[in-house]
Amino acid sequence: MSRDVLSTDSVRIHPGSATREEAMKEAADILQAAGAVTGDYFAAMQQREETVSTYMGNELAIPHGTNETKQAILESGLSVVRYDGGVDWNGEPVTFVVGIAGKGDEHLEILSQIAILFSEEDDVARLKAAATPEELYNIIAGSINA
Numbered sequence: 001m002s003r004d005v006l007s008t009d010s011v012r013i014h015p016g017s018a019t020r021e022e023a024m025k026e027a028a029d030i031l032q033a034a035g036a037v038t039g040d041y042f043a044a045m046q047q048r049e050e051t052v053s054t055y056m057g058n059e060l061a062i063p064h065g066t067n068e069t070k071q072a073i074l075e076s077g078l079s080v081v082r083y084d085g086g087v088d089w090n091g092e093p094v095t096f097v098v099g100i101a102g103k104g105d106e107h108l109e110i111l112s113q114i115a116i117l118f119s120e121e122d123d124v125a126r127l128k129a130a131a132t133p134e135e136l137y138n139i140i141a142g143s144i145n146a
Contacts, residue, residue: 004141005076005077005078005106005110005144006077006078006079006080006137006140006141006144007034007137008133008134008137009030009033009034010030010031010033010034010077010078010079010080011079011080011081011133011134011136011137011140012026012030012080012081012082012133013081013082013084013130013132013133013136014081014082014083014084014085015084015085016083016084016085017083017085017086017087017088018083018085018087019087019088020049020061020087020088020089020090020094021046023061023063023081023083023087023089023094023097024042024045024046024049024063024097024099025042026079026081026097026099027045027063027079027081027097027098027099028041028042028045028063028099029042030079030081030099031077031078031079031099031101034077034079035074035075035077036073036074036075036076036077036101037065037072037073037074037077037101038071038072038073038074040069040071040072041065041069041072041073041101043069044064044065044066044069044072045063045064045065045099047065047066047068047069048063048064048065048066049063051066053089053090053092055089055090055092055094056115056118057118058118058119058121058124059093059094059095059096059118059124060094060095060096060098060114060118060124061087061089061092061094061096061097061098062097062098062099062100062111062114063097063098063099063100064099064100064101064102064107065101073101073102073103074101074103075101075103076101076102076103076106076107076110077099077100077101078098078099078100078101078110078114078144079098079099080096080097080098080099080136080137080140081096081097081098081099082095082096082127082128082130082136083095083096083097095128096118096127098114100114110144113143113144114140114144116143117140117143117144123139123143126139127139127140
């Protein structure tokens with residue numbers, strides 16, 4: 001990936017909880033603020049969620065749009081929000097909501113890198129222990145921008 005898909009501005013930590021809708025909206029809003037997607041992307045995420053849950057296990061959900069809504073993506077981007085109070089993702093407990101927008105097939109590469117990072121319990125523990133968004137960014141960027 002030529003351009004860093006994740007910037008420090010796109011990483012947040014919330015002490016409280018959120019609903020699945022709120023978490024998806026925040027993920028879409030961050031991606032839109034970063035210039036990665038248009039305002040239509042939130043609807044695309046909701047559409048995807050209706051067909052298949054984006055819950056990945058290990059307290060991770062990766063909301064993203066459907067293939068039919070590719071025109072809402074301007075460039076590849078990533079948003080990361082940690083909800084310390086948790087998110088009820090259709091009955092599954094989620095702490096990390098990673099919004100993904102991939103130009104072309106780039107999202108597949110990004111998805112696999114995120115999946116690898118979250119498949120290691122030690123890494124998840126480190127991500128949960130990060131005290132600041134900057135610290136959280138450094139851990140994640142270290143594995144995906146490499």
